[in-house]
Amino acid sequence: MSIQAINVRNQFRGRIQHITEDEVLSAIEIETPAGIVSSVITTRSVRNLGLVVGSEVIALVKATEVAIAKL
Template sequence: MSIQAINVRNQFRGKIKAIIDGPVVSEIDVETPAGIVTSVITTRSVKDLGLQIGSEVVALVKATEVSIAKI
């Protein structure tokens, strides 16, 4: 299966820099031109997708709310 189109507008192409494996969920750090994007996904998905350090990926970000705090 290949994706022909997607409605997520915030897309960051990059390479996996680090994977912190957990028993149920894992953290994936993706190095992008905009900086590091971290995703928390199931460890099963990490294995099913064959993700490893150096893999080229696209981080897709879709949020229903983005909060801003003044500092």
């Protein structure tokens, strides 16, 4: 199966730099041209997707709210 179209516009292509696995959840760090993108997903998903350090991935970000703070 491959994705033919997707409505998520915020997409960051990169490579997995680090995976911290726990029993239920795993933290993934992805190096992209824009910087590091971090995600927490289930450890089951990490295994089902075959994710390992060095895997090329796309981080898809879909948010209904983005908060802004003035510095």
